[in-house]
Amino acid sequence: MTNFRRADPVARRRVILFVAVAGVVGALLIFALEQYRIPMRDWVLAEPEKSAERGILIILLVTVPLLAPLLGFAAYLWSLGRRTLRAREFPPPGLRVIRDTRVITGEAAGSRGRQLKLLALGCGIACIALALLLWRLASLFSGHPV
Secondary structure: OOOEEOEOHHHHHHHHHHHHHHHHHHHHHHHHHHHOHHHHHHHHHHOHHHHHHHHHHHHHHHHHHHHHHHHHHHHHHHHHHHHHHHHOEEOOOOOOEOOOEEOEEOHHHHHHHHHHHHHHHHHHHHHHHHHHHHHHHHHHHHOOOO
């Protein structure tokens, strides 16, 4: 007998709302960056002795909003993988799903939990690598390579 977890309509509405809000925020950020690209460039180049510092500041200000979602996603995946391994059931007990989902148990669930943790580790490594690359870029602006 196959066990199914029923979809939660409240969770479905929340996911749709989250995706819509994230899309609007992303579009607004792209619009703002495009709108203020030339004034920002002029500000960076206005005083040549301060251009490197201002370029570094812009890189650092972009780094945090760029890496925060990836790091948050990695943390969520790690938590989900840990819960799956502990319960030996995927989706783990208490997790609300947005569509009817077949519950996997036993070794198949354990494998899924390990895969989720591996994916989380990959996201974390990508986040660190991207941070290091942006740090290297900022150090090139400063004239003192790391």
